[in-house]
Amino acid sequence: MTALSTDSPMPTETSPAQLRERKDRRRAWLLLSPGLLWMALFMVLPMCMVVYVSFWTQTTFSVNSTLTTASWERFLGSATYLHAIGTTLRVWAIVLAATLIVGYPVALYIGLFVRNKTLQTALLVACVIPFWTSFLIRVIAWRPMLGTEGAINTILMKLGLIHEPLTFLLFSEFSVLVGMTQIYCVFMVGPVTFMIGRIDPSVIEAARDLGASFGTIFRRIILPLSLPGVMVGAIFVSVMVLGEFATAASLSGRKVNLLGNIIVSQVGSLKWAFAAVAGVVLTLIITAVIALALRIVDLRKEM
Amino acid sequence: MESRILRPTLGLYAAAFLLFLYGPMIVLTILSFQGPEGGPQFPVQDWSLYWYKQLLGLSEASRVAQLPVGDSLLRSITLAFMTTVVSTVLGVMSAEAFRTRFKGSGPAFYLIILGMMVPGVLVGLGMALLSSTLGISRAWWGTSFVLHVVYTYPFAFLVMLAIFNRFDRTVEEAALSLGVSPAQTFRRVTFPIIFPGVLSAMLFSFTLSYDEFARTLFTAGRDLTLPLAIYGTFSVEIHPNIFAFGVLTTLFSFTLLVIYGLLMKRFTNRAARFAGQEDNG
Amino acid sequence: MLTVRQVSRRYGETVALEGLSLEVPADTYMSLLGASGSGKTTLLRLIAGFEEPDAGQIALDGTRLDGKPPHQRDIGFVFQNFALFPHLSVAQNVAFGLRYRAANPLTDNEEIRARSEAALELVGLKGFGHRGIGAISGGQRQRVALARTLVCEPRIVLLDEPLGALDANLRARMCDELKAIRERLGVSFLHVTGSETEALTMGDRVAVLSGGRIVQADAPERLFAEPANAQAARHLNAWNIFDAGLCAGGGAGQLGVRFDQIDISAPGQAPGAHLRLPARFLAGEFNGPTALSFFRAADGSLLQVTDHLSQPRLPDLVEGQDYDLHFAPQTARQFPGAAR
Numbered sequence: 001m002t003a004l005s006t007d008s009p010m011p012t013e014t015s016p017a018q019l020r021e022r023k024d025r026r027r028a029w030l031l032l033s034p035g036l037l038w039m040a041l042f043m044v045l046p047m048c049m050v051v052y053v054s055f056w057t058q059t060t061f062s063v064n065s066t067l068t069t070a071s072w073e074r075f076l077g078s079a080t081y082l083h084a085i086g087t088t089l090r091v092w093a094i095v096l097a098a099t100l101i102v103g104y105p106v107a108l109y110i111g112l113f114v115r116n117k118t119l120q121t122a123l124l125v126a127c128v129i130p131f132w133t134s135f136l137i138r139v140i141a142w143r144p145m146l147g148t149e150g151a152i153n154t155i156l157m158k159l160g161l162i163h164e165p166l167t168f169l170l171f172s173e174f175s176v177l178v179g180m181t182q183i184y185c186v187f188m189v190g191p192v193t194f195m196i197g198r199i200d201p202s203v204i205e206a207a208r209d210l211g212a213s214f215g216t217i218f219r220r221i222i223l224p225l226s227l228p229g230v231m232v233g234a235i236f237v238s239v240m241v242l243g244e245f246a247t248a249a250s251l252s253g254r255k256v257n258l259l260g261n262i263i264v265s266q267v268g269s270l271k272w273a274f275a276a277v278a279g280v281v282l283t284l285i286i287t288a289v290i291a292l293a294l295r296i297v298d299l300r301k302e303m
Numbered sequence: 304m305e306s307r308i309l310r311p312t313l314g315l316y317a318a319a320f321l322l323f324l325y326g327p328m329i330v331l332t333i334l335s336f337q338g339p340e341g342g343p344q345f346p347v348q349d350w351s352l353y354w355y356k357q358l359l360g361l362s363e364a365s366r367v368a369q370l371p372v373g374d375s376l377l378r379s380i381t382l383a384f385m386t387t388v389v390s391t392v393l394g395v396m397s398a399e400a401f402r403t404r405f406k407g408s409g410p411a412f413y414l415i416i417l418g419m420m421v422p423g424v425l426v427g428l429g430m431a432l433l434s435s436t437l438g439i440s441r442a443w444w445g446t447s448f449v450l451h452v453v454y455t456y457p458f459a460f461l462v463m464l465a466i467f468n469r470f471d472r473t474v475e476e477a478a479l480s481l482g483v484s485p486a487q488t489f490r491r492v493t494f495p496i497i498f499p500g501v502l503s504a505m506l507f508s509f510t511l512s513y514d515e516f517a518r519t520l521f522t523a524g525r526d527l528t529l530p531l532a533i534y535g536t537f538s539v540e541i542h543p544n545i546f547a548f549g550v551l552t553t554l555f556s557f558t559l560l561v562i563y564g565l566l567m568k569r570f571t572n573r574a575a576r577f578a579g580q581e582d583n584g
Numbered sequence: 585m586l587t588v589r590q591v592s593r594r595y596g597e598t599v600a601l602e603g604l605s606l607e608v609p610a611d612t613y614m615s616l617l618g619a620s621g622s623g624k625t626t627l628l629r630l631i632a633g634f635e636e637p638d639a640g641q642i643a644l645d646g647t648r649l650d651g652k653p654p655h656q657r658d659i660g661f662v663f664q665n666f667a668l669f670p671h672l673s674v675a676q677n678v679a680f681g682l683r684y685r686a687a688n689p690l691t692d693n694e695e696i697r698a699r700s701e702a703a704l705e706l707v708g709l710k711g712f713g714h715r716g717i718g719a720i721s722g723g724q725r726q727r728v729a730l731a732r733t734l735v736c737e738p739r740i741v742l743l744d745e746p747l748g749a750l751d752a753n754l755r756a757r758m759c760d761e762l763k764a765i766r767e768r769l770g771v772s773f774l775h776v777t778g779s780e781t782e783a784l785t786m787g788d789r790v791a792v793l794s795g796g797r798i799v800q801a802d803a804p805e806r807l808f809a810e811p812a813n814a815q816a817a818r819h820l821n822a823w824n825i826f827d828a829g830l831c832a833g834g835g836a837g838q839l840g841v842r843f844d845q846i847d848i849s850a851p852g853q854a855p856g857a858h859l860r861l862p863a864r865f866l867a868g869e870f871n872g873p874t875a876l877s878f879f880r881a882a883d884g885s886l887l888q889v890t891d892h893l894s895q896p897r898l899p900d901l902v903e904g905q906d907y908d909l910h911f912a913p914q915t916a917r918q919f920p921g922a923a924r
Contacts (some may be wrong), residue, residue, distance in 0.1 A: 016636035016650040017593070024403045031400035032411060035393040035456060039414050042449040043421060046429025053432045106320045109313035123317070130324055132556035135514050136533045137549035140541065141327035144334050149344035151330045182323060214309060235420075243422020243517065246534065260424050267521055272432060279425050290420060473667035476634050477729075479654040480661035481681030481736050488655075491684055495671045 047283070054276035063272045071273040075281070081262065085281065088242065088259045091176065092289075095241045096234060098181040103188035103233070104226075110189075111196030112204075112222065124193065127186050135183070139250045142179045146170040146251075171253030179247045184240055188233035195229030196222065231297035238289045242282065259285075328553075335546035343541050354547040370544055371532050379513055379529035382443055386451040386512035391504050393452070394459025395497075398467050419457040423517025426450055431521035441524035450518040455511045459504035466500030499570055506563050510556070585610050586631065586740050586772065591640030592796075593626055600626040602796035603640070608740065608772050613763060615787030615804075616776045617819050622793050624776040628742045631774070632661045644739055655686055660738030664745045666729040668717045674728050675713030678703055681736040703735035704728075706765060723754045730762075734769065741766075743775040747782065759785055780821050784808060792816045814838050814919040824887045828918070831859045838919040843890040845915040848877070848898050854910035861909045863887055865901045877901060879909060 014022075057066040075081050106127075114120045130138060145151050146169040153165040168174055199222065207217050245260030259282045266275035334343060335355070339362075341348035356362040360369060397415060401408060430446050433439075439446070474496070478488040494501075516530030523531055529552075536545060586608040593601040600623040608614045618624040629635045631642055633654030642649040649657050669677050678700040682690045690696050704710055707727035712720065720728070726746065733741055746762070747755045763786060766773045777783050783790050784804040791801035792815065800807060800816040811817035814825050817840045824846065828839045839859075847858070854860045863879035866886075870876075877898065879887040887909060891898045901907070 015638045017638045019651065020636040025405045028400040028403045028405045028408075031396045035397045035460070036411060036414060038393065038449070038452060038456070039418055042430070043418055043426055043453045044414075046426050046433050047421070048429075049433045049436070050425065050429045102320065102323070105313055106317045109310075109317045113310050113313055126321060127324065130328065132510070132560060133328060133549060133553040134530060134533065136516065136530055137331070137545070137552065138327065140533075140545060141331040141549065143541065144343055144345070144546070145327045145330050147344050149342075149346075151326075151345065154345045182327070185320075186324075239420045239422065243424055245424060246517070260422070263424050263428055264520070267428065267431070272435075275428055276432065279428050282422065283425060286420070286422065471665070471667065473663050473665060474669055476632070476654070477661065477663060477667040477669075477732075478680065478684075479634070480632055480657075480659060480738075481732070482655050482658065482685035482687055483681065484655050484686040485653070487684045487686070491680070492669055496669075 050276045050279045050283070052276075053273055054280045056273045056276075058271060058273035061270050071277045075274065075277045080257075081278070084257045084259055084262050084278075085285075087256060088282075088285070091173070091180070091244075091248075091256070091258060092238060092241050094177055095180045095184065096237055098177065099185040099188040099233070099237050100230065102181060103185045104192060104230070107189050107192035107196055107226070107229070108222070111193040111226075112199070115201070120197070124190075127189055131186070136246060136250075138183055139179055139247050142175060142182075142251055143170060146175050146178070170251065171255060173252065173256050175251040176248050176256050179251050180241055180244065183247070184237045187236035187240070188230070191232040191236070192226050192229040195226045199225050228297050231293055235290060235293045238293070239286060242286050242289065328549075331546045332550050334543055335550050337543040337546075341543065343543050343546065354543040355551070358544050358547050358551070370536065370548055371527065372529065372548065375527045375529045375532040378443055378526060382448060382451065382528060383509045383513040385444070385448055386455055387505050387508040390452045390456040390459045390508045390512075391501060393456045394461075394463050394504050394508075395501060397456075397460050398463030401464060402467055402472075415457050415460055417457075418453045421453075423450075423454065423515065424520070426453060427518045427521040430518075434522070441522050443519065443523040443526055443528050446522040446524070447519045447528070450522060451512045451515055454515060454518060455508035458507045458511060462504040462507060463497070463500055466497050470497065499567060502563065502567060502570070506560075509559070585645060586774070587641075587643045588627070588631070589641045589643070591627075591630060591637045591642060593623070593630060593635070593637050599796055601630075601637075604793075604797045606791055606798050606801065608774050609789075610772055611770050613766050613773045613786055613788045614775065615783035615790045616774060616793055617780055617783035617790055618776070618778065618793035619819070620778055623796055624778075624793055625744055627793070628661070628744050628774070628776055631740075632659050632742055633657045658739050660733035660736065660741035662726075662729050662733055662741065662743040662746050664748050666725045666749070668725055668728055668732070670717055672717070673713065674704070674709070674715050674717065674720065675700055677717065677728055678713070678732045678735055680732065685736065699735055700731075703731040706734065706768070707731045708761070722750055723758065726750060726758060730765070734765070734771075738771065740772045740774060743773060745777055746775065747777070755782075762786065780819060784820075792819045794819065811840065811917065814840065817917070817919070823917075825919070826861070826881060826885050826887065827883060830881055830883060830885075831861050833859065835918065840917040840919060841911050841915060843876075843888045844892070846887075846889045846909050846911050848889060848901070848907050848909055850899070851906055851908050854908045857912065858910035859913055859916065861887075862906060863909050864906050865903055867903060868901060879907070 053063065054071060055067045055069065056063045056071075057068045058071055110120055110123045114123060133141075143150070147153070148165040148167060148170070150170065152169060153162075156162045157165065203221060204217055207221060212220070243260055245258055245264050248256045248258050248261050249264070259278050262278045263275045263282070266272075266278065334341075334345070334347065336347065336350050336352065337343075337354060338348035338351045339353040353362060358370060358372070401412070427450065430450055431441065434441050434446050441447075470493075474492055475488050478492045479485065483491070514530060516528070516534055519528050519531055520534070527535070533545070533548070586606075588604060588606040591601055591604045592599070604623075604627065606616075606627075616624055616627070626635070630637050631649070633649065633652060637650055640650075644657075644659070649659075669680065672680065675697075679696045682696050682699060690699075700713065701710070704713060707730050709724060709727050709731065712724065712728075717725065717728070726749070730746075743762075747758055750758060759782065762773070762775070775783075775786055777786075784807075787804055789801060790804045790807050791798050792807070793799070794815040800812045802812075807816065808820055808822065811820060811823065817823040817825055822843050823840045824843065825838055825840045828835050828837050831839065847854075851862060861881060863881045866878040866880055868875060868877045873893055875891045875893065875898075877889045877891070879889065881887055889898065889909065
């Protein structure tokens with residue numbers, strides 16, 4: 001914060017208050033401009049480029065800037081790619097539901113039932129620690145867990161519960177769903193715990209004194225107050241799952257093709273225009289999801 | 304009371320959750336001690352440190368190619384460091400700007416936040432298209448670096464915003480009323496008070512950038528960063544050396560975390576000696 | 585001398601100050617009395633330069649202050665919450681201004697140390713310099729805040745409810761000390777408060793802020809005895825203000841009569857020379873050396889009468905009964921305008 005003293009000669013009709021306000025506003029924009037410029041150049045511009053290139057002409061190994069809708073027609077006319085949109089949406093919906101089901105009770109426990117601050121912090125830290133392992137390592141760690149000679153099959157066989165290894169565990173949509181749920185559920189637990197932890201215990205105490213059952217308290221107090229946390233968590237999880245490709249690439253054995261995987265494979269075979277089309281479709285889906293979520297919750301207030 | 308049943312049930316659920324969270328890493332750690340003849344699965348043939356040695360290039364000719372981690376590790380750390388510095392500076396500046404109310408702050412806020420929302424594969428693709436159109440060659444220290452900042456700057460910004468929300472403006476006004484210039488006030492009062500927040504923003508940026516690969520995938524050019532090197536092994540058969548590598552990088556990350564913790568503790572200790580007036584004022 | 589002339593400040597639709605004028609003479613302890621939300625703090629912030637007025641001028645010894653950034657105004661500010669630097673020790677807090685100010689900062693550590701030490705001694709905190717801000721009490725923090733401001737020798741010191749965060753005992757003691765310190769330094773203090781007792785005790789002059797302007801500025805004795813208008817009288821918490829029409833022969837406008845200058849008698853028993861005002865006794869309140877009695881007049885306005893226990897002058901009162909309140913005409917003050 002440097003002194004941005006820009007004492008311009010003072011026109012007599014503007015009051016000192018207006019001058020000060022103008023100066024403060026100029027200072028705010030000056031401080032903000034490098035960041036906004038960075039975002040405009042390195043985020044907005046590339047995104048515009050994706051839209052632009054999706055209308056370029058694709059030849060076998062290159063693109064040229066003759067505008068055409070050929071890539072779009074091919075994309076929308078192909079059952080494989082429409083299927084990929086379906087898969088992306090299905091995986092997103094299931095993982096979102098799974099993170100909520102897995103995460104919410106945990107958040108409830110940490111935020112409401114653990115009243116010891118140290119233990120609360122310790123549990124939250126325990127949830128975050130896995131993040132200090134590389135994302136890709138965490139994904140690949142599911143292979144020895146779920147494989148035919150992996151931990152789960154080995155244990156089940158030892159226990160005599162099964163005689164043949166379960167093959168659906170790995171290289172299937174199931175493994176992708178499990179992997180994503182494990183990796184992303186913390187993004188649900190965090191915001192929800194935060195919102196539940198903010199509930200004044202005396203409110204719940206008072207409700208209990210008035211004879212409300214836990215069910216009623218949950219429905220009337222805890223659930224509504226934790227909802228912004230759920231929405232923030234849902235935004236995080238949605239954005240990350242929709243843009244995913246690594247988990248599917250690593251755990252599905254190429255059986256699950258998300259839009260992300262399509263982009264990666266198209267880029268790999270230098271089909272830039274085609275990758276761009278998939279990118280635009282993905283952008284539209286994510287925009288729709290975020291817009292929906294933002295209608296329910298004002299992100300700026302919750303942060 | 305229902306909570307007599309509810310509490311232990313939820314406790315058990317939370318314990319199961321932690322097992323779910325840690326299970327794969329535990330299995331991975333166990334298998335990293337696999338013998339030289341063993342594969343990336345059970346059973347463990349015989350316990351050894353073979354794959355760790357193989358990873359570090361200490362074993363003689365091996366049936367498995369060594370992971371290309373040496374240079375890429377260095378690149379990743381450099382990249383993360385560059386990203387941390389730039390995104391923290393940008394984050395602090397932007398959050399400071401948001402302390403004054405001004406027109407257009409809403410759209411500006413969402414433009415910044417968008418950086419953490421846009422999927423990496425999309426901006427990566429966009430940047431790759433842009434650089435090839437403009438004829439700029441792609442490199443981890445150029446095209447990848449700017450995208451990493453796009454991603455981590457919003458996080459740093461949010462952390463600093465939260466810090467400034469709790470910041471007591473009157474201490475700055477006190478400094479000004481003593482005749483201290485705004486610049487000096489920031490340096491001598493504001494910055495020392497928000498420093499723990501800055502440290503958190505830096506930690507956030509570093510970890511995110513160090514582990515980022517969706518944004519790097521299309522933009523890094525020829526030289527690979529660490530996550531890219533790991534990603535490269537996905538398509539081929541995996542060996543326990545990846546597991547050993549996973550354990551080592553986790554340990555490395557923890558070292559980083561401990562350093563952060565120590566710095567933080569040292570700072571809060573100093574702050575505790577002069578404890579904030581707001582707690583018992 | 586600090587001169588505030590025709591200063592206005594609005595926040596959107598709300599008007600905080602409206603054409604306010606005020607003079608703080610040199611070497612004066614000036615109290616500024618105002619209810620909460622009356623714009624007292626706004627006025628101080630305008631003078632200090634944390635905010636700027638929408639209209640009007642602020643000048644110190646003839647030099648315009650408005651438009652100048654706060655750090656070039658040379659005005660001390662003691663905050664209600666003290667606003668000490670939490671990351672610095674007591675001595676570092678006090679030395680802060682000397683060391684880092686933009687205009688001729690001190691570089692000689694020995695001089696800085698000596699002057700901070702002297703300032704701490706002035707506020708009675710000798711030897712506390714090495715302590716942390718968290719390791720001292722509320723009253724001591726108040727003194728550190730004061731020392732930190734005074735050591736820079738500002739041309740005027742603004743105090744924003746400086747005693748508000750202290751307990752009653754400490755407040756009384758700080759009152760005396762503030763006064764003594766100011767007299768030693770000969771610098772003007774402008775002390776903002778919501779408490780009429782504090783304002784009257786501390787000030788060589790007391791200004792009353794109401795409705796965004798100064799309604800009266802006077803010596804405390806005169807203000808208390810002869811408030812110039814109903815608004816000023818109301819802030820003193822010692823005056824009944826009622827419609828003059830309630831008294832037979834009271835004239836027009838409003839009358840103000842001090843709580844302690846009203847006598848009570850049974851209906852029709854009041855001395856003929858006195859003005860009379862029929863009212864119903866509501867309740868009594870005993871609070872130590874004085875007793876308060878509350879009455880409701882015919883038009884619904886509430887009236888208070890105080891009685892000093894050492895010189896009781898009131899009859900025994902029965903709740904719900906009507907009485908005549910009466911007072912000598914010369915004790916009443918006539919204010920223009922209708923009640924409220």
